[in-house]
Amino acid sequence: MSAGGAFGGNRGLRPVPPEKGVFPLDHLHQCDLEKKDYLNCLKSSGHQSEKCRQFSKKYLECRMEKNLMARQDMSELGFRKETETNGETSEEKNSKRIEV
Amino acid sequence: MVGGSYAAVPLYRRFCQATGYGGTIQRRESVEEKIARHAKDGTVTEREIAVQFNADVADGMPWKFTPTQREVRVKPGESALAFYTAENRSSTPITGVSTYNVTPMKAAVYFNKIQCFCFEEQRLLPGEQIDMPVFFYIDPEFETDSRMDDINNIILSYTFFKFSED
Numbered sequence: 198m199s200a201g202g203a204f205g206g207n208r209g210l211r212p213v214p215p216e217k218g219v220f221p222l223d224h225l226h227q228c229d230l231e232k233k234d235y236l237n238c239l240k241s242s243g244h245q246s247e248k249c250r251q252f253s254k255k256y257l258e259c260r261m262e263k264n265l266m267a268r269q270d271m272s273e274l275g276f277r278k279e280t281e282t283n284g285e286t287s288e289e290k291n292s293k294r295i296e297v
Numbered sequence: 298m299v300g301g302s303y304a305a306v307p308l309y310r311r312f313c314q315a316t317g318y319g320g321t322i323q324r325r326e327s328v329e330e331k332i333a334r335h336a337k338d339g340t341v342t343e344r345e346i347a348v349q350f351n352a353d354v355a356d357g358m359p360w361k362f363t364p365t366q367r368e369v370r371v372k373p374g375e376s377a378l379a380f381y382t383a384e385n386r387s388s389t390p391i392t393g394v395s396t397y398n399v400t401p402m403k404a405a406v407y408f409n410k411i412q413c414f415c416f417e418e419q420r421l422l423p424g425e426q427i428d429m430p431v432f433f434y435i436d437p438e439f440e441t442d443s444r445m446d447d448i449n450n451i452i453l454s455y456t457f458f459k460f461s462e463d
Binding site for chain 1: 345369372377380410411412413428434
């Protein structure tokens, strides 16, 4: 196997393009507020991503709203639905009925 | 097999993930497919990894380029967001393009960028400052790989090169 190139030579793995492509730049700073909220949360939570998930979700939702990111369901990006009883979607209610 | 540099990466990953050197070649699972699979399996991860950030510009590139946060602490399987800030300090519009690197090298195979600002030209006007997000995900399989036992930090480094000046 011509392994020299495949195993990256002196820099290790060759860079791989991002899976969903490139984020357009937010030249108009439309999502600055959401970004600041997320970064402030990180600063006050010991930089733990888990503690600031709702802010990163809001940031990405902002991008989707302003056409700075392709729209898709947030659960596909790893944002699981919160387990709140008053925020259940009808889908969840139906699946519970089926399980019973 | 002979192939371009990008073609070599899927081969390397398949080899490292022990799908069998002589085995059938499968399409590499996308990050979204991984997320769905682990959600379905109820995968739980415990180890917290500190992802830290480096930013560089190539010689002659008149941008200020820095990580916006010092680190993001994340568990494998949690998608996470981080930012870099770039500012064009020159008096002409400049287009840059960036590439990245992940260290330690042995962890790089588990570091997935879902979306970021790299690999395409980005143009900043004179004096313009902009925040550049990176949305990433560390594969949960990182936790079950004993070679990763001694890794608690991953460093993501970006370098901006001048693509053109207009």
